[in-house]
Amino acid sequence: MKYLIDSGNIKAIEHISEFYPIEGVTTNPTLVSKEKTDFLPLIKKIRSIIGEDAALHVQTTAKTAEDILEEARGLKKAVGGQFYVKIPINEEGLKAASMIKAEGIGVTMTAIFTSQQALIAARAGADFVAPYVNRLDNINADGVGTVAEIAELFDIYSLDCKVLAASFKNVKQISETALAGAHCATISPELFRQAISHPMTDNAIEGFERDWKSVYGEKGVGDFLL
Numbered sequence: 001m002k003y004l005i006d007s008g009n010i011k012a013i014e015h016i017s018e019f020y021p022i023e024g025v026t027t028n029p030t031l032v033s034k035e036k037t038d039f040l041p042l043i044k045k046i047r048s049i050i051g052e053d054a055a056l057h058v059q060t061t062a063k064t065a066e067d068i069l070e071e072a073r074g075l076k077k078a079v080g081g082q083f084y085v086k087i088p089i090n091e092e093g094l095k096a097a098s099m100i101k102a103e104g105i106g107v108t109m110t111a112i113f114t115s116q117q118a119l120i121a122a123r124a125g126a127d128f129v130a131p132y133v134n135r136l137d138n139i140n141a142d143g144v145g146t147v148a149e150i151a152e153l154f155d156i157y158s159l160d161c162k163v164l165a166a167s168f169k170n171v172k173q174i175s176e177t178a179l180a181g182a183h184c185a186t187i188s189p190e191l192f193r194q195a196i197s198h199p200m201t202d203n204a205i206e207g208f209e210r211d212w213k214s215v216y217g218e219k220g221v222g223d224f225l226l
């Protein structure tokens, strides 16, 4: 499973992309609004941080297929690189997906809550579908189970569409999503940190430092290589 950053925060994106093996960034109107700044410079700044080869998924706000297509064209031109326009699934969105794919622009169909939505989105030409794991769990549905169903359907029908699981609130959801066969997960900067932190790891590192210092003092491995 590949990892993307689900954020519109420049500092957080800079930090996570410096230290973690990320494939790209996803945003949505809620995440962008949180930054309370000009939209286009923000998106361009994200592109400059992650580079042209990383995937940048940016959501449209238009309501009709024709307007969504216009926004997709504009975003692709402004943002460049490996770009995917995020479109919430509905009838206009599905129509837009086919039109946008015909122009060679990448499509991520988002706000996916059922495997049928995902299958129809894939048939419409979406490159990615984004099921919302935690929001499903919040309504006593099965977020990870839905991801597993979608992955299985794409496999049964040999579809190229990838599962880009989203909406996570804890590391267990991410872990189970990986086992369920999601191709990618987009997660918040906070969850990246939580995913690698473990008190036993901290304890092990402290032990290495203590033992080393007891023999070699302040010298590091590098000092012996000079």
Ligand code: G3P
Pocket: 006, 026, 027, 028, 031, 130, 132, 134, 135, 166, 167, 168, 186
């Ligand atoms: O990428 C979609 C995601 O941001 C939704 O997450 O936390 O608002 O449920 P959340």
